[in-house]
Amino acid sequence: MEPFRRAFGRLSPVVLGVVGLGTLAVPVYDVYAAVVSHGAPLLPTLAENAIPAICALSLLATAGWIVAGSWRRGEANTVVFWCLAAFVAAAALHVWLFGVQLVTEHRVHPYTTAANAVVAASVLGLLVGVYDARRGRRHERVATERGNLSSLFAKTTDCVVHIDYCERGPVVKAANGAFEDTFGYAEADAVDRVLDDLIVPETADGTRIPEFERRVRNGEPFETEVTRESVGGPREFLLRLIPLDADGEAYAVYTDITGRKRVHEEIADRNRVEYLHRIVSDLTAVDEIDAVGDVVMDAAAETLDHETGCFVVDGEVIETRGTGDADVPASDAIDAARAGETATITNHDGTAVLTIPVGDRGAIQLGAPDGSFDDRDRDVAELLGTHAGETLARLDRQREIRAERERLEFVNRMLRHNLLNGMNVVRGRLAMLDGNVEDGLDDHLDTASERVAEMISHVETMRSFTKAVVADGADRRPMPLGAVLDREAECVRDDYSNADVTVEGDLPSVTVAADDLLGEVFANVLTNAVQHNDTENPTVTVTTTVEETTASVVVRDDGPGIPDAEKTRVFEKGMQGLANPGDGFGLYFVNEVIERYGGDVDVRDNGPRGAVFELTFERADA
Known part of the structure; x- marks a missing residue:
């Protein structure tokens, strides 16, 4: 093969x-x-x-x-x-x-053949879309897991090093404080240096080092005993390598096993990093508070020696484990934990109770009637509390986002089915009256028709905005900048025959990271330049520039310009509201959409008069 x-x-x-x-x-x-x-x-x-x-x-x-x-x-x-x-x-x-x-x-039959080809292409597009959606979900999950694991560097008492295998060997990308205490190298001194050159003794057997890299690149987590040069001389360590990706990145965790005095602690430490990694993955997948409690208490049972425990959120006991009076949380310890404190309490029966905060929402409380908790136990519990708190915060954000989207979807349906349909009926009836009204009423009919058209335009803009907000992030894809800009400029020329809308130079053939709302962004800016022009024949000039990673569209007009005091507020949501077409909400819409694209929009003075709007986009083909 x-x-x-x-x-x-x-x-x-x-x-x-x-x-x-x-x-x-x-x-x-x-x-x-x-x-x-x-x-x-x-x-x-x-x-x-x-x-x-x-x-x-x-x-x-x-x-x-x-x-x-x-x-x-x-x-x-x-x-x-x-x-x-x-x-x-x-x-x-x-x-x-x-x-x-x-x-x-x-x-x-050419038409039948063409139709079948279109269907086949649609199925292919569907498969590509499903694959892309799942890949995006995996990337988001991995990013969340890596963010949560970063707290492990500061919490654990083991020596943890983030390494990247390259041609030189395992190069250090980050290291925790325990690594400096044990091996004598601060993180700033160790970064970008080969780990083996720092801590592997000259007399050590190097035949297994290539095996480490092979296993990491194959995604195989493993552990082995090694000898490493510490501050106090050579010591025996349990090395655990946890691969992060196929490119050679991994966590190297060193646990000092020289003394072999506390077998139970060594066994617990041996699996701590890997187990916490799995817990982060499990917490990322949950979407209910009850499930958070179940995962956290399972993790506590695997990593901490205790008999009873509970998980409390907002004063409610979500999950309990074990039997006895310790199932009932000590309320004073819960209150202290929610205030950010960590406490170990021994009650009158000699039971040690460890209470760990879960953000500001609650606490994890564990009881050990026949024992006590040490610093290592507290470290593990604090990590669990941190992960649980981050998960609860994520669930709160998701709940708020869902509620906001439901409200926006309701507004969109109201605009589409009620207001927009009604305005279209009014526009149709006004069109039927054209040429059939008494002399002297033509101006009133024209004014009514224009206002209806403006209102329909506002509703369409609102629909586009709610569509952009309801979407789960900007569905960015390569969009042809030149073609979309040329189309919208032509539409503005058709709508405003008295305006001179000129696109200077050849339009670039680059693509930018955007979506179907790109055309509406250009339409809003061009329309704003024409409608807010106080000259009889507005002049609008459009130029484009292309850089290595960005592409910009500059729109210049010869209107009255924008006062300096309003330049910082012209893109705000409340700036003149919907009272003036092409301004206020339209420019707010432009700013919101471009920010979702990862771009930028800027306004400045034009010489000798007028305003300049510069829209910058990320190139999709860079």
Whole structure:
């Protein structure tokens, strides 16, 4: 299998290039046959074959890109494999369709074939969408887990090092305070240095070091006993390597086992980091407070020696474990924990009670009638409390977001089904009155029609805004900046025949990270430049600039401009509200959408008069 992969990796750009040349030959031949053999007009024939030719050229360009070495081998193989798979699937589909039609009916149905191809493409798009959604969910979950694990550096008494295997070896990216205390290297001194050069004795056997890297890259967590050079000389450590990704990042956890005096503590410490990692994953997946209590109490049972325990949130006991009076929380300890304190209390029966805060919402309380809790137990409990508190905060945020979205969805439905439908009826009735009113009333009819059109425009803007807010994050994808800008500029020219809207220079062919609301962003800014112009024939000039990672659109007008005192407030939600079309909410909408894109919008003076709006977007093709 491995020789086949290597061979495929070497031949993949060649195969992709052959496919590109083969597919390019079809439109080239069609143009030749139509123009030369049948005398068809050149331009319509070129237009007919433009898209297939562009697609074929993109395959050739990708093959050249791979040859240039811009792709990792694994990524290039994956791209070429799926490209060939789609090519074979599409070819097989058309062969089947044409074969069945020719055998059964002795002719080909082009519309049926095209419809089937569209359906197949839709299914492919569906599969890609499902894959992308699941991949995004995995990335979000991994990011949350890594954020929670960062607290482990400060909490644990073990030596924890974040390493990254590269050509030099395991390079240190971060280290906790226990690492400095044990090995004598502060984090600032250890970062970007090879870990083995710092703590591996010269006399140590280095034959197993390559095995460590292999296991990390294979995603295999493991543990082994090693000798390392500490501040006090060579000592024995239990090394646990926890892989983070396939690129070689991992946590290296060193537990000093030289004394071997406290077997129970060593066994508990051996599994602490790995177990807490799993707990973070479990907490990330829960969506109810009861489930949080269940996960936390299970974790306490696995890591802490106690007989009874409870999980209290907002004064309510969510989960209990064990039997006896210790099931009932000590209220004074709970109050102290919610105030940010950590307390160990021994009652009159000699029971040790450990109470740990869970944010400001509650506490974890554990009882050990026949024993006591030490600093290690408190560290573990504090970590559990931290993770539980972060999870409760996440659930609160999610609940608030759901409620806000439900309200916005209700507003959107009201706008769509009630107000917008009613305004469209009014506009239709006004159109029926056009030319059928008494002399002298035409101006009133025109004014009413204009106001109705403006109100419909406001409602459409509100619908677009609620759609953007209700969406679960900006669904950013590559959008053609030049094409969208040109389309919206043409629409403004049609709507305002007295305005001179000019796009200077050639529009760039770059794509930016945006969505379907990009056109409405341009429409709002261009309309604002025309509607708030006090000249008889407004002049609006549009220019574009492209940088390495960004693309900007600059809109200049010759209107009255914006006073300096209002420049910082022009994008605020309450700025003149909906009283003036093209201002107030429209610019607030522009600012909100561009921020969701990860871009920026700025306003400044134009010379000698007017305003300049500069919209900056992140490039999707950078």
